[in-house]
Amino acid sequence: MANWLESAVARAESGDLVNDCFVGKRRQALTLLKQQAWPTRKVEAWKYTSLYPLQDKTFTIEASNDTAALSTVIDGLESIDLIFINGALQNIPSELPVGLSIASVNDSAEAWAVETYSSIKPERHLFGLVNDVLASDTVIIDVAANASIDRPVRIVNVLSAGHESHSRVLVRLGNNAKASFIEQAIGNESSFHTAFVEYDLGAEAELEHYRFALQTQDAMAVGGCHFNLATKAQLNSTLVGFGSVLSRLDVDVIHAGEYTHAKINAIYLLDNQEIFDLHTVIEHAMPNGSSEENVHGIVADQSTAVFNGRIHIHRDAQKVLAEMNNRNLLLSREATINTKPELEIYADDVRCAHGVTIAEMDKTALFYLQSRGVSLAQAQVMLNFGFINELVDQMPNQILAQWLRPQLRERFAQMEVK
């Protein structure tokens, strides 16, 4: 029963295991990984998302630069770019703002990095372990205490046909630091990549975060963003996913200090037989924290959306305010939405609210638009857009919002109401 996972383990064992300062953690991950079986649909974490498309696939592992056709440009955005092409990290920008440092671990890492690496990302993520053992070129980004970095840092994974890659970034925001990070993957041809980023937010640090999982069609991606929030740290995250044959994102937010705040806005837009699977876990470990999660999805044709939103309020985490809301628009009777809120509350003085709605497109609104001369197709785009735009409007970076909107429109134009 050889499958993709076994070959990955074999690869790691046969000497591919990167021998850098993280090798101890990598060995640990390998041990854990070897105990894992290929997840079938009986495994809870993969209940609605089949790994079948990946199961027997083999890819080219050597990085190569055949991605000329894929543009990574975001118009008008002045960002600091870290670009992984089929897994190979391109040049680290040399001129960096004061307070920001970026290093690849080939250069050796500081003690904090060795300690933090793989400690924010929970062990339960199978592909996180895969990433532990296979990601070379780990990038360490440090934002100094009190620094406020205006230019966003962008982490881009570019994948071309037939490639497999694993990228890994570790970010630290010092106390009272402010920064903005954008994670992005590009390339719709058959490929597979895992991209995991860990963020360690110091006291009163503020992180503005985006993850655009806009690969579609045959591009497979499994990844995660994992955040640790110290006292009074604040996270504002926007996640956008188009589905593909396999697209899975795990988000973990650990409220490790008091008075932390996390806001997560997530959008998914699925078409054809694509799948997008978002698992979020909010850990309120300390009192007086708050979290607010809004997830809006539109599913068309025979696509499948999975949203698993877990909120875990620990026993001592009194006075926590946690809200989670998942709204779905179903454009076809053959599309599927698997949405599951999981609330585990052990503290008694908390406010926790959650809601799920699944609606079909409002036919009277469609008719109203048509009666004014707007074509059915355009009316559908407008209504879809209206459903999502609320969250796009809330993106703190409006250049990104402007870049995103036409892509959403194009996506909507392809999605049919049945």
Place this chain on the structure above:
Amino acid sequence: MLSIKNLHASVEDKLILKGLDLEIKPGEVHAIMGPNGAGKSTMGYVLSGKDGYTVESGTVELNGVNLLDLEPEERAKEGLFLAFQYPVEIPGVSNLEFLKASVDAQRKARGEDDLSAKEFLKQAREACKKVDLPAEFLKRGVNEGFSGGEKKRNEIMQMLLLKPKLCILDESDSGLDIDALKVVADGVNSQRSPDRSFIVITHYQRLLDYIKPDFVHVLADGKIIKSGDASLALELDAQGYGWLTEQREGDEA
């Protein structure tokens, strides 16, 4: 302009329009009155092509074009406009975006270029002013949280911007305060012209003091049972519909 002949239409297998006839010439204003549930709104929906309304028989032509063969948006492009009795709320779509999409779609149908955002905004602001809606309403979601009267004024504003040939106003006066009634009536009157016609559906003779109709029809049980001039509305106001329906039953017996 508009010719409806022997129109029969049903909703959910229930026959609502039962042989409706109506001829409207360019420039005319026709008022339609009639009891609740008579089929007045149904007529508006059938003419504009709403899903779920099935035409069983009869014909509808607008300036020689068979309306019944067309999609709702194509009917709008032929110059048909329905001011809804119950305008629809569309959160997330701004009124301005909605209006621009509507105007652009109709300009495109006429082979004209899209208006620039600036020029459009200017026109939209003027239209707002005409119906006494603050310009802030352009930024809000379509009809979202609008009061009953504000929704009606928003409908008239759309009519001002779209400049249709045949306007059906379905109870555009209901729920309006006296000042708003005048605003709506002024809006309509400002659009009266020799090549534009109106069907004004109302329950109240009072509106017709402001919008003077050329003809008044009574629609009851799915067809026009009486037509007359403006004085018919006064008669109805004084006596209700009872005498008409009794008279008709007498005729039929």
